[in-house]
Each structure stands twice: as structure tokens, then as C-alpha cells.
Amino acid sequence: MSVDKAFREMIRNEIELQLKPLRDVVSRLETGTADLDELRNVAERLAPLAAAVGPLFGAGAAAGRAPAAPARRGAGRPAARAAAAAPAAAGGKKRGRKPAAEGGARQCAIIGCGKPSRTKGYCAAHYQKLRMLEKTNRRPSSWVDYADPNSVEDVKLPRGRAAAKALAEAQKAG
Ligand SMILES: [Zn+2]
Known part of the structure; x- marks a missing residue:
């Protein structure tokens, strides 16, 4: 019980610690003093954490294993691919004309x-x-x-x- 609690505490602290730079960047993005390179750096720093922590929380095969590979290719890529994949997945939901x-x-x-x-x-x-x-x-x-x-x-x-x-x-x- 207490081991479990300590473990959770540790993870939570670690996440807090790792997320702080992200929060900083976000707040600076809001005030317009940060650029996207900074955000990308933080995202890259966070990627290993996600890969390490995901399985611990039973995020399973989908969330746990997948991030490790795409994250290494640079931050721009996975997002772009996700965007490209989305309309295909949405399939028949195409809006408007040309049925x-x-x-x-x-x-x-x-x-x-x-x-x-x-x-x-x-x-x-x-x-x-x-x-x-x-x-x-x-x-x-x-x-x-x-x-x-x-x-x-x-x-x-x-x-x-x-x-x-x-x-x-x-x-x-x-
Ligand atoms: Zn006609």
C-alpha cells in the first residue's frame, strides 16, 4: 500500500518536474515571447518520459509502444502524419459537396x-x-x-x- 503510494508520489513529482518547462513555454506562447522551436524542444524532452511512464499506467500497446518510434523522427512529422491520416479515418464524414x-x-x-x-x-x-x-x-x-x-x-x-x-x-x- 505505502509502497504503491510512494511510487505514485514519485511518478507524480517526476511528471510535475518534466512538465514545468512545458507550462513555462505555454505561458510564454500566450504572451507571445516564445517560439515554436522551444515548444518542440520541450516536446522532444517529454517524449521519452511518455514512453517510460505510459506502460506503467497500463496505457497498453497503443499508447505505450507507439510513441517511442515516431517521437524520434522530429516533432513536426508525427503531427503531420496524424493530420493526413485523420480524413481517411473519418471516411464517409466528408462535409458538403460531391456525394x-x-x-x-x-x-x-x-x-x-x-x-x-x-x-x-x-x-x-x-x-x-x-x-x-x-x-x-x-x-x-x-x-x-x-x-x-x-x-x-x-x-x-x-x-x-x-x-x-x-x-x-x-x-x-x-
Ligand atoms: Zn448534366
Whole structure:
């Protein structure tokens, strides 16, 4: 019991001692008087401690063994690798656009387009067109959101003078 307690005390003191420079650097980082080289030095000094203490606390194979190797390569590296590994691990959690790129390319809803769909079942170009048609009150009823791939008839828009006329008519109708 008391041996255990003494041991814990010793470890705690050792950690306190080793962490002090880190705390100093952090406080100086906060006041802007330390640079990252100092932080790196401290981190390098702490790495062996982590390797030594980790197993004692049953940090196990993952935390105990792993640090010894990467820590030696210089402080910049492991962090960079961790950052690179993270998105891969996060996998399907990719934010925002392009769900099509992953699941294996659902095609644009417009017949004969063949491009991967990006928004509401339409490729970038056809979604633009859809929005334009909608804005000008000419969206065909078949151009529904999330239409099946390759299922919607494209519309050919008039050009030049005819275009202006078509627009005016659409505006009146709306
Ligand atoms: Zn398309």
C-alpha cells in the first residue's frame, strides 16, 4: 500500500518536474515571447518520459509502444502524419459537396448528359440551367429535384431574338 503510494508520489513529482518547462513555454506562447522551436524542444524532452511512464499506467500497446518510434523522427512529422491520416479515418464524414464522387457516380438526370450528378440529381451545368429556368419561370415540370439518372428530357433554349421573346412571355405568364 505505502509502497504503491510512494511510487505514485514519485511518478507524480517526476511528471510535475518534466512538465514545468512545458507550462513555462505555454505561458510564454500566450504572451507571445516564445517560439515554436522551444515548444518542440520541450516536446522532444517529454517524449521519452511518455514512453517510460505510459506502460506503467497500463496505457497498453497503443499508447505505450507507439510513441517511442515516431517521437524520434522530429516533432513536426508525427503531427503531420496524424493530420493526413485523420480524413481517411473519418471516411464517409466528408462535409458538403460531391456525394457522387464516393458512392460510384450517379449520373445526371438529363438524358444523354452522362456527367456525374452533383446537386439534386443534376450535374453542375444542368443544375445551373435548372436554376436559370426556375428564375425565369420556365422550369419544365419534368425537371424535378432528384429525378432518376438519365430520365429527364433536356430543353433546348431559344437563342438571340427568340430568347428575349421567350423570356418576356414567360415573365408575363408568371
Ligand atoms: Zn448534366
